[in-house]
Amino acid sequence: MSLSPVTLRRDGTVAVLHIDNPPVNALSPATVQGLIDGLKAFEADASFTALVLHCEGRTFVAGGDIASFDIPDFSATPFNSFLARLEGQARPVVAAVHGTALGGGLELAMACHWRVATPSTRVGLPEVKLGLIPGSLGTQRLPRLAGPVLALDMMSSGRMVDAKTALAAGILDEISELPPLQAAVARAQALAAEGWTLRRASALAVPADKIPDGFLDRTIADAAAKPQYPALGAIARSVVAACTLPFAEGERAESENFMGVLRSPQSVAMRHLFFAERTANKIPGLPRDVTLREVQRVGIVGAGTMGGGIAMTFANAGFPVTLVEATDAALQRGVGIIRANYEATVAKGKLKPEAMAERLGRITPTLSYDDLAGCDLVIEAVFENMDLKKEIAARLGAVCKPGAIIATNTSTLDVDQIAAATGRAADVLGMHFFSPAHVMRLLEVVRGAQTAPGVLATVMKLAGRIGKVAVVSGVCYGFIGNRMAEAYMREAEFLLLEGATPAQVDGAVESTERLGLAMGPCRMLDMAGIDVGAKTVIELDKSGGLPADPSYRVLVRALFERGLFGQKTGAGYYRYDGRKPLPNPDVEALCIELAARHGITRRSDITPDEILQRLMFAMVNEGARILDDGIAYRGSDIDIVWTAGYGFPDHRGGPMCWADLQGLGNVVAGIERLAATCGNAHGYWTVSPLLVRLAQSGGKLREATAPGVK
Missing domain, CATH: 1.10.1040.50 (N-(1-d-carboxylethyl)-l-norvaline Dehydrogenase; domain 2)
Known part of the structure; x- marks a missing residue:
C-alpha cells in the first residue's frame, strides 16, 4: 500500500498539513485525497489552535495533475469542496508559500485565511496556456483579493507575478525572510493568540470603485475578438460573474465555463503540446548514466544571419563565444548586425544598456580558426553548400581539441557526410537553429549514424540552458x-x-x-x-x-x-x-x-x-x-x-x-x-x-x- 503524499503533523499547538509530491507537489488525485483526509483529522482534534499548509522541496503546489483532465469522468468537485471546508474553518489557516504557487496551488493558497511567502515566490493562474480556465474558484477569489483588472490580466495571459506585486495587490498577506514553515507557524500562533477575525476571500465583494468604467463590456468584447481561444471568453465571463454575482452563483458560472472548454479541441491540442515538450527530451536507447561533456566555451563559424543569431543565443545564456568569419568585412558586418539587434531590444525597454554591453563583451570576433582550439562546442553556420560545409568540417576536425563537440547548423544537408569530413564523426551532430536563432524556441538536434551517445545527451541538456526546446531527428533531406x-x-x-x-x-x-x-x-x-x-x-x-x-x-x-x-x-x-x-x-x-x-x-x-x-x-x-x-x-x-x-x-x-x-x-x-x-x-x-x-x-x-x- 503506497503512502499518502500528504501528512498531518504537529508543531506545538499548530497542525501542519505537509505535502510531499515531487517534483512540483502537483495536485494529483492522491494529493487531493490526502488533503481531504488531513483536514478531517485536524477538524477532529480540538487541541490544535491553527492549521498551516506547507510543501516539501523547492516549491509550493505548482499546479494540478494535468493528466487527470483526460479522465472521462474528471470532476473538480472533490478539491473544490475541500477548499470550501478549508476556508470555512473557525481556526486560522495559513499557507506557507515558497517557489511558485500556480494554478490549483494558488487556488489552494487563496482558500487559506493568511498567506505568508518568501521574497522569491511567484504566483499565477496559467491555465489559459492549456486552453483551460481556473476550475477551483480562481476566477472568483482572485478578483476579490486583487481586483478584477489584475486578475483578468493574470488569467488571460497566464503570467506570474512576483511576491512584492502579489503583496501590494492583496494576493499575499506577508513576505518573510524566515524559512516558509517557521514563518507560517509563527503567524498561525500569533493569529490564534490574537483572536484575529478570519478573512475569507469568498466573503469579500469586488468593490465598485475597482471596476473601471466600461471594463466588463470591454472584457467580453476583447475575448470575443479571439474565438480561436475559447478559454479567453470563458475567463472573461467568469470574471464578470465575480464582479456582478454572489460567490455561490459565480462558482456555478465558473464551473459551467470550465466544463465548456475542458473537452474543446483547442484545449486537447494545447494539453497535448504540454506533454509533448516534456516527452521530446526522452531519447530511446540512450543510457541514463551516459557521461555528459563539459561545455563552457562556444565557437561559431559564420557571422551571417544564422551565425550571428546563434552567437547571441549563447551570449544571452552567459557563454563566452568565439565568432569566426572568412573576411574582415563579413566579420564587421556580422558584429554590426548583432549590435543593432541588441540596440533594438534596448530601445524597446526589454534589455538594459549595461546588460547589452555585458552580452556583447562575451562575443570575441576573429578571422583565425586557431582561436577555436579552446572551445568545447563549435557550430558551423555558413550557407547551404555541401562542398563548403565539408571543407569547413575538415578544418574543424583538425583544429578542435579532443572531446570537443562539432555541430553543423545545416537545415537540409546530409549530416553524416559533413561528420565524415571532420575525421571524428562520433563528435559530430546537427544543431539546426531556426531564424531568428536568438528568438525562435526550436532546436532540431540531428543524430548522425556515428554520433556518440554522450554528444547527443550533452546537446539535449545544453538546449535547456540556452532556452530552447529540442527535438531529435534522424538524418535525411530536411530532417523533420x-x-x-x-x-x-x-x-x-x-x-x-x-x-x-x-x-x-x-x-x-x-x-x-x-x-x-x-x-x-x-x-x-x-x-x-x-x-x-x-x-x-x-x-x-x-x-x-x-x-x-x-x-x-x-x-x-x-x-x-x-x-x-x-x-x-x-x-x-x-x-x-x-x-x-x-x-x-x-x-x-x-x-x-x-x-x-x-x-x-x-x-x-x-x-x-x-x-x-x-x-x-x-x-x-x-x-x-x-x-x-x-x-x-x-x-x-x-x-x-x-x-x-x-x-x-x-x-x-x-x-x-x-x-x-x-x-x-x-x-x-x-x-x-x-x-x-x-x-x-x-x-x-x-x-x-x-x-x-x-x-x-x-x-x-x-x-x-x-x-x-x-
Whole structure:
C-alpha cells in the first residue's frame, strides 16, 4: 500500500498539513485525497489552535495533475469542496508559500485565511496556456483579493507575478525572510493568540470603485475578438460573474465555463503540446548514466544571419563565444548586425544598456580558426553548400581539441557526410537553429549514424540552458521540419501554377477559421529569402534527390534566377512597400509561362478548402512517412517542431494533432481523392502505410511512434 503524499503533523499547538509530491507537489488525485483526509483529522482534534499548509522541496503546489483532465469522468468537485471546508474553518489557516504557487496551488493558497511567502515566490493562474480556465474558484477569489483588472490580466495571459506585486495587490498577506514553515507557524500562533477575525476571500465583494468604467463590456468584447481561444471568453465571463454575482452563483458560472472548454479541441491540442515538450527530451536507447561533456566555451563559424543569431543565443545564456568569419568585412558586418539587434531590444525597454554591453563583451570576433582550439562546442553556420560545409568540417576536425563537440547548423544537408569530413564523426551532430536563432524556441538536434551517445545527451541538456526546446531527428533531406515543409511548398507552388494567387494560398491557411497560421507559405518564403529556399532545392537536385518531375519547384528556381529573393530585394511572390506585401504582376505572368511550358492546366475554381487540404494533407502524409522511416521518434515530436519552429498555431496542436482532430479516416480519404483529381504519377499522393494503419485501428497520429520505439 503506497503512502499518502500528504501528512498531518504537529508543531506545538499548530497542525501542519505537509505535502510531499515531487517534483512540483502537483495536485494529483492522491494529493487531493490526502488533503481531504488531513483536514478531517485536524477538524477532529480540538487541541490544535491553527492549521498551516506547507510543501516539501523547492516549491509550493505548482499546479494540478494535468493528466487527470483526460479522465472521462474528471470532476473538480472533490478539491473544490475541500477548499470550501478549508476556508470555512473557525481556526486560522495559513499557507506557507515558497517557489511558485500556480494554478490549483494558488487556488489552494487563496482558500487559506493568511498567506505568508518568501521574497522569491511567484504566483499565477496559467491555465489559459492549456486552453483551460481556473476550475477551483480562481476566477472568483482572485478578483476579490486583487481586483478584477489584475486578475483578468493574470488569467488571460497566464503570467506570474512576483511576491512584492502579489503583496501590494492583496494576493499575499506577508513576505518573510524566515524559512516558509517557521514563518507560517509563527503567524498561525500569533493569529490564534490574537483572536484575529478570519478573512475569507469568498466573503469579500469586488468593490465598485475597482471596476473601471466600461471594463466588463470591454472584457467580453476583447475575448470575443479571439474565438480561436475559447478559454479567453470563458475567463472573461467568469470574471464578470465575480464582479456582478454572489460567490455561490459565480462558482456555478465558473464551473459551467470550465466544463465548456475542458473537452474543446483547442484545449486537447494545447494539453497535448504540454506533454509533448516534456516527452521530446526522452531519447530511446540512450543510457541514463551516459557521461555528459563539459561545455563552457562556444565557437561559431559564420557571422551571417544564422551565425550571428546563434552567437547571441549563447551570449544571452552567459557563454563566452568565439565568432569566426572568412573576411574582415563579413566579420564587421556580422558584429554590426548583432549590435543593432541588441540596440533594438534596448530601445524597446526589454534589455538594459549595461546588460547589452555585458552580452556583447562575451562575443570575441576573429578571422583565425586557431582561436577555436579552446572551445568545447563549435557550430558551423555558413550557407547551404555541401562542398563548403565539408571543407569547413575538415578544418574543424583538425583544429578542435579532443572531446570537443562539432555541430553543423545545416537545415537540409546530409549530416553524416559533413561528420565524415571532420575525421571524428562520433563528435559530430546537427544543431539546426531556426531564424531568428536568438528568438525562435526550436532546436532540431540531428543524430548522425556515428554520433556518440554522450554528444547527443550533452546537446539535449545544453538546449535547456540556452532556452530552447529540442527535438531529435534522424538524418535525411530536411530532417523533420524542412522535409515536411518541402511537401507543403510543393503543393503551394503547384497551386500557383494552376491559377491560385499568393494571397489566396496564404489566406487559406492564415484564416483563423481554417487554420490560423501567422504566415502562409508565400509570405514565409519571401521573409526567409527565396534564394535560401531555392538553394536547398538546387542542392537536393545535385544529390539526385528530386523526383523525376520537370515541373517540380520550377517557380522558386525561376524567381531565384531572376533575382527576386523576397523582402530583401523588394519583390518575390509579392512586391513590397516597406514590409507590406502587395500583388506582384510579374509572378502571375511567370506562373502562366511556366504552366504552359509544363502542360499544367490553369483554372479559376480553386477554393480555400482545396488549398488547405492540399497543403495540410501533403504535410501530414510526409510526417507519417517520417515516423515510419524512423527519422522522428514520435508524432508528438513532429508537432513540437512545427509549433516551436514554424509558427503552427498552438491551439491546433501541430500537424499530427490537427490530423487526429480531423479524423484520420477523413484524412486518408482526402489524400486518395487528391490522388484521383491531381494525378499521382510521382507518388505525391500515395498514402503513408502508417496513416492507413492508424485510420483502420482508431489510433492517433500524435501518439504514434517510430518502429521499435516504445
